Amino acid sequence: MCNVQRYLFKFLPGALLFFLWMTPPFAVSGDLSVDGYFKSYLSVFQPASIEDTIGNGMRPSPEALLSNRLRLQASYSLNKRVRIDAAYDLAPRFQSEGMAGGSLLFSPIDPLSYRVVDLDPLLYPSDPGSVHPFALGQNLDRAAVTVRSKKVDWTIGRQAIAWGSARVVNPTDILAPFTFETLDTEDRIGIDAVRARIPLGNLSEIDAGYILGRDLEFNQSAFYGRAAFHAFSTDISFLCMGFRGNLLTGFDMARSIGGAGFWLETAYVETGVFNEDAAGRERDYFRLSTGVDYNLTGDTYGFLEYHFNGAGATVAEEYLDRYLEPAYSEGSVYLLGRHYLIPGIVHQYNPLVSFTFQSLINISDASVFITPQVEYNIASDVYLDAGAFVGIGKNPVFSEFPMPVALRSEFGGYPNIYFSSLRYYF
Numbered sequence: 001m002c003n004v005q006r007y008l009f010k011f012l013p014g015a016l017l018f019f020l021w022m023t024p025p026f027a028v029s030g031d032l033s034v035d036g037y038f039k040s041y042l043s044v045f046q047p048a049s050i051e052d053t054i055g056n057g058m059r060p061s062p063e064a065l066l067s068n069r070l071r072l073q074a075s076y077s078l079n080k081r082v083r084i085d086a087a088y089d090l091a092p093r094f095q096s097e098g099m100a101g102g103s104l105l106f107s108p109i110d111p112l113s114y115r116v117v118d119l120d121p122l123l124y125p126s127d128p129g130s131v132h133p134f135a136l137g138q139n140l141d142r143a144a145v146t147v148r149s150k151k152v153d154w155t156i157g158r159q160a161i162a163w164g165s166a167r168v169v170n171p172t173d174i175l176a177p178f179t180f181e182t183l184d185t186e187d188r189i190g191i192d193a194v195r196a197r198i199p200l201g202n203l204s205e206i207d208a209g210y211i212l213g214r215d216l217e218f219n220q221s222a223f224y225g226r227a228a229f230h231a232f233s234t235d236i237s238f239l240c241m242g243f244r245g246n247l248l249t250g251f252d253m254a255r256s257i258g259g260a261g262f263w264l265e266t267a268y269v270e271t272g273v274f275n276e277d278a279a280g281r282e283r284d285y286f287r288l289s290t291g292v293d294y295n296l297t298g299d300t301y302g303f304l305e306y307h308f309n310g311a312g313a314t315v316a317e318e319y320l321d322r323y324l325e326p327a328y329s330e331g332s333v334y335l336l337g338r339h340y341l342i343p344g345i346v347h348q349y350n351p352l353v354s355f356t357f358q359s360l361i362n363i364s365d366a367s368v369f370i371t372p373q374v375e376y377n378i379a380s381d382v383y384l385d386a387g388a389f390v391g392i393g394k395n396p397v398f399s400e401f402p403m404p405v406a407l408r409s410e411f412g413g414y415p416n417i418y419f420s421s422l423r424y425y426f
Helices: 003-022 320-325
Strands: 030-048 064-076 084-096 122-124 134-148 154-159 191-201 206-209 222-231 234-243 246-257 258-271 283-294 298-307 340-350 355-361 367-379 382-392 416-425
Touching: none
Parallel strands: none
Antiparallel strands: 030 064, 030 416, 064 084, 084 134, 122 134, 134 154, 154 191, 191 206, 206 222, 222 234, 234 246, 246 258, 258 283, 283 298, 298 340, 340 355, 355 367, 367 382, 382 416
8 A cells, every 4th residue: 555545544534423423513414513622631540569579669650641532523413313323432541651652551452353453543643663752643533324114223344332230340331331430431432343233122122233243254253142121110132143163141130229229240251152262161151230319308419339340350369370261361351350349429519510539449459449539510511630549459460470460459550540531521
């Protein structure tokens, strides 16, 4: 591919969406809606202290990241039956030297893995392996056509697909999930799929689809069938999904009990079912999330969730070995332990200011990841946020084999993250 073609491929999607944004609505026939937002996050990462054999600690230097996101999104309805959706992100960021080499977190999840082909995610620098204080990224996050008929709605192209009623950890949400420390969770990552949804009545439907993996390889793709219905004042769904040679069977229910909300979401994964080269099913695993939420007062909302992670380890010495398992490399699992409690509370101090506090507690090793946050609606469509992710637990220690660092607790090995953000919607 010549240089001219390469740069056209890099910049053309963004240029087309910018043209739509600048085009007056009356200049295009049909129903056109264009909007977007700009977000800026300033984050400081303080890596965990690493101790030696006699208890002396060595704390690496903090790293800083200023990440920005300009999103333009358009929806164009040709008529009542056909709609086209598109969204493009431009993401400039400034980073310290340590951040330029990659994330300081341990998450193995690649949110862009379910895409057939994609734009070059890095516009600058041209060499992704180079260390540079400035980088410019891009993401064609939506590009889909929806066709509605009396019996079925088809959506073809890049779209968001997610399920689950759990508030924090969703066992059935494995295609492009958010991890606990993700700052921007407003828009799900788009994946390439052909999806059919058949309405069966009020709050009931059949949902089926094929998710296209890289280069259309079957062992990089996924397919699913899901039935959702409402009965006895309860929302219930069953999910069956094949992904990367594995089989997931999921169940989800949510209902109200005595004024409180209740949910139960489960997933059982049999590894290697569609892969003849798999070594066996000794790594099958079960995951469950259940909890309750309640409006404590008119201004305060609280919830408590329990998560069981059958793919995790029971002792900290085995945590890092879990990254080699299919649950982590293929199933989007990122927590390393078995049992977790996740309490959270949101308080609306006044119409413009709200406070949020959540914590992720690993019961087995007594480590905690806490998240205090405050949001201020400074003006119409303008928001300021500030907060932190703080890990509490036994610090890692230097080791010689098989890795230079050994974990003694899960969240004691996480970096502390202090952040502020500015969000503007247009």
